[in-house]
């Protein structure tokens with residue numbers, strides 16, 4: 001297929017590379033930050049609109065809701081270039097509510113829209129083992145399935161209404177934030193009590209408390225490797241979506257709110273662009289002890 005890929009950051013770069021490796025033609029928009037490797041592998045076009053003109057399927061992997069809005073409908077956006085029969089797939093993690101509006105507007109151009117955010121992080125993107133949570137019409141899902149299979153493993157059509165994928169992703173981010181908090185709290189506790197945190201992590205990995213987050217993020221907390229990965233500022237964006245949606249629904253998310261406050265404490269220390277495992281800093285400050 002002819003695929004346009006817009007948003008070539010930590011996640012987008014390996015995802016677009018897998019599509020290319022699967023035999024698709026991949027068009028990307030010019031951007032100063034493009035690596036030479038990407039320039040050599042893909043077809044670089046002047047802007048997003050030119051990419052939409054060249055492609056059958058346009059994939060977005062952008063940071064936040066306003067970025068998706070700008071690329072779709074902004075002054076240099078793709079909307080005027082869209083034509084009947086094209087498929088737009090937004091794989092960014094953004095607002096479920098705004099997603100419905102974006103899908104309607106793209107639908108008025110005769111195009112299908114899928115929201116298809118992912119989980120699995122940079123490692124999952126590189127290994128093409130992402131979990132992909134999709135909202136949108138079944139027929140569009142079937143059309144996109146070979147592309148999803150080139151980038152991921154656990155692929156679920158969560159619902160046929162747009163926004164269903166994004167809602168699922170918000171739920172995912174609640175679990176991830178609270179698990180990072182639990183792992184960080186446990187390691188700070190064990191270390192302050194005099195146990196070797198590396199041994200504690202190793203022991204817990206054999207029992208009921210095991211998780212990929214204990215494995216990956218626990219290791220980062222112990223080795224102090226906080227290069228992103230997934231930036232704290234992006235996880236804050238996702239928890240804001242959770243807290244705003246909860247407010248709209250008239251319900252409480254007490255531990256999501258406290259995890260968000262711990263991320264805010266990290267941001268106050270200048271850590272917004274560290275990996276989200278750096279949440280451990282906030283708990284270390286409260287305990288007056290470093291893991």
Ligand code: NAD
Nearest residue numbers: 007008009010011012062063092093118121122229230234
């Ligand atoms: P990133 O900041 O590394 O990459 C975003 C890319 O989009 C950058 O290269 C930026 O230059 C580009 N971009 C921004 N505005 C643009 C525009 N107008 N036109 C073209 N390109 C533009 O972010 P990321 O970590 O790759 O995350 C992307 C999305 O995936 C986010 O919504 C994030 O929440 C989600 N996500 C990230 C991870 C992770 O572990 N990093 C995991 C799952 C989901």
